[in-house]
Amino acid sequence: MLHVNSISKTYHSKAALSDISLTVQPGESIGVIGESGSGKSTLGKIILGLEKPEQGDVHFRGSNLHTLKGQALKASRRHLQIVFQDxxxxxxxxxxxxxxxxxxxxxxxxxxxxxxxxxxxxxxxxxxxxxxxxxxxxxxxxxxxxxxxxxxxxxxxxxxxxxxxPDLLVCDEPTSSLDVSVQAQVLNLLKKLQRDLNLSLLFISHDIAAVQFMCERIVVLKEGLAVDSFLTEDLFSESRHPYTRLLVEMSMEQEYK
Amino acid sequence: MNIQMPRINRIPFFFKNQNLLIQWGIIFFLIITLITLIGPFIVPNDPLTANMSERLAPPSSTYPLGTDHMGRCIFSRLIVGAQSTLGITALVVATVAIIGIPIGLVIGYIGGRLDTVFMRVADGILALPEFILAIAIAGFLGPSLTNLMISIVFVKWIAYTRVVRSIVITERNKDYVQAAKVGGSSSWKIIRRHMFPQIVSPVLVLATLDIGKVILTISSLSYLGLGAQPPAPEWGAMLNDGRPYFQSAPELMIYPGLAIFFVVLAFNLMGEGLRDKWDVKSR
Known part of the structure; x- marks a missing residue:
């Protein structure tokens, strides 16, 4: 349904995203993890058509999102919505x-x-x-x-x-500005709505536990590069990229503090 | 919260409460409006009738504030003059807001090259001092109140465009605007529904404070002979008329001066009060 084909974007001659590709199937939820500055919010904005990539393209429901204008763009936005961080x-x-x-x-x-x-x-x-x-x-x-x-x-x-x-709901850090107790409620709500409405989710977050709870597949971004991509059940597998393992360890440490 | 605030006694009572500032301003404003509207029907004498046998007469029951150098009733001229001074001011401020706000909304929201071009043009106009411009326009078109208004409007709209534009520029990148875009709202709808409500209170404050300034500008240009033409009663023109007699009959200048002073004060009080009330940061 959504195909992101090797998009790149630079801000002030610094690469925010380089050569990112991902696919979202109907009803599927994909997590995008990365620290702040890893380009994950930019990815969300490009997928929503709010910003244009310099290279690559985004195909949504069979049409190239960034060549659409006027009524056609509006028509595809009907299927594509967002929940912001703040x-x-x-x-x-x-x-x-x-x-x-x-x-x-x-x-x-x-x-x-x-x-x-x-x-x-x-x-x-x-x-x-x-x-x-x-x-x-x-x-x-x-x-x-x-x-x-x-x-x-x-x-x-x-x-x-x-x-x-909509077919696809982009959630850009939907819980990171909320209290911990409220975070769980909002995540449960999103999960329930996703099932009820057969939504696809693109869940952007730095919180590994939240992504693990919400998503079937996870993409890890580091400095604009997709360093790792895997099914959620393989999160703790030995074959994970060292950066992914680092993120997992860091979130574990936080939990036991 | 039940925190007991220490009482500050050194501040006079009427400045302690910000709302009192507005209240006083509004009371003044209502009195001034009332005088302006019904004044011409209740004045004791015709403001234009000269009576040379009664020139520079002291206050009496016929002439509550005495007469000027032409034997005209100063009180009647002040009251009727309020209409031209305040009427023109209201018209100028309204025109300026009607021109300045939409331009600010559109160039602020669209931005880019349109914004750059517009703001450079505005800078160019602002480089000309208001007074010099008024004098130039009076020179071209002849001195009259209409031309005076044109010259003030020509410069003033920029202030409104600037304020509106800067608010729109800070607002337009906020998430709620992005959300509205994603939700399919047109630029026009975003400007109308999301941008306009953000600018209403700052513009009202600006307009209220501006009324005082415009009154001063009109009066000072009329004083220079570029605005209201004799024998029309206008406060600035009255000041000008009284100038040659300042040593022998200072009241000719004192009364219109006081009138200008109080009206400007009233609008400034109201403007400051509204600003304090609506400025979220100061709360």
Whole structure:
């Protein structure tokens, strides 16, 4: 469904990504691990069509994402959504949260997601259903982002991400700005939604435990290079790249501290 | 939170509460608006009728503030003058906002070469001092209030464009804008729905503070003879009229001067108050 073919991107003459390829099948979840500065967020932005790669191309549902323009680009975005790292920044502080949630649905009046069939005519009701789907009380509809906790905001961002029933949801460090207890809740929510809606996930994170929990396959990025790529069950195998083993050891140490 | 704040007694009571600043400003503002709107119907004398036998008369029951060098009622001229001074100011600030805000929104959001070209043009205009430009325009088109307005608008819109543009530039790269883009929102929708609400309060503050400045500009240009033309009552022009008599009859300059002072003060109080109220960082 998504094919990333050896893309490269440089920032200020420093390579952010070099020669990255990956494939995501329908319903599959892929983890991208790397430390900060490894280019993983850039990869997410390129896949979303927010930035252009200098070399290589991204094929999504059979068309080259970066040659699409106007209506065609908009049409493929309907299948491609995102959840950002910082829920405080990803919601407009001056907009009631339910309006942020239904904004994509306003832009695609023809799209009728399976879970919104009965309420598609009513923006407020759609927001209510979406809030239920991410486990939020409908009392929170009429709030502004600063009146909500980080976890609640991130659930709202997730609700917006799934509102169009996309094929692929890119999650760019969706839990790293949340408390540990809330992290688990949001991960469980994402996992449940992925199963219910048959979503493909591209899960970008530096948290190995989270990626291990969420994903079937893992790609390890280091300084813009994909150094390792494997099935999650092989995470502890001897054949792992030394850098992957280093990351695993570091996360273990943190856990036992 | 139940933290007891120590009382600070050295600050006078009316400055301690920021909201009081706005309240005073708004009270002044309402009084001024009321005077401007109903003033012309309640003035005791016709502001334009000269009566040479009564020139420079002291205050009396007929002339509450006395008469000027032409025997015209100063009180009536002040009240009617408020309409031209404040009316023009309101018109100038509104025009400037209507021109400056959309340009700022669009060039800030689109950025790139359009932004560069526009801002260089703006820098070019700003390099000309407002006063010199007003004098030049008056020289070309003749001195009148309309031409005065044109010259102020010509320079002032840039300030609004700048403020709006800089806010849009910081906002447009935030995640919520990216999310809106991914969600299929058009640039127009993003500007309308996401950018516009961010600029409303700063622009209101700027406009309120600007009203004071524009009043001063209009009055000072009228004082120089480039704005309102005699015998029209306008505060700056009244100051100019009173100038030759300053030693013998200072009230000719004192009253319009005080009027300008209070109106500018009122708008500045209101502007400062609104800025404190809306500036999230200072809260």
């Amino acid at each position: 829920p405080a920044g990803s919601l407009n502080p001056k907009l009631l949260v339910w309006k942020s949630v239904v904004e994509p649905l306003e832009n695609f009046p023809d799209v009728i997601p399976s879970f919104l069939k009965e309420v598609r005519h009513d923006r407020k009701k759609m927001a209510e259903v979406l809030f239920q789907k991410v486990g939020l009380s409908s009392e929170l509809l009429e709030r502004y982002p600063h009146q909500l906790s980080g976890g609640q905001k991130q659930r709202i961002a997730v609700a917006r991400g799934i509102s169009l029933e």
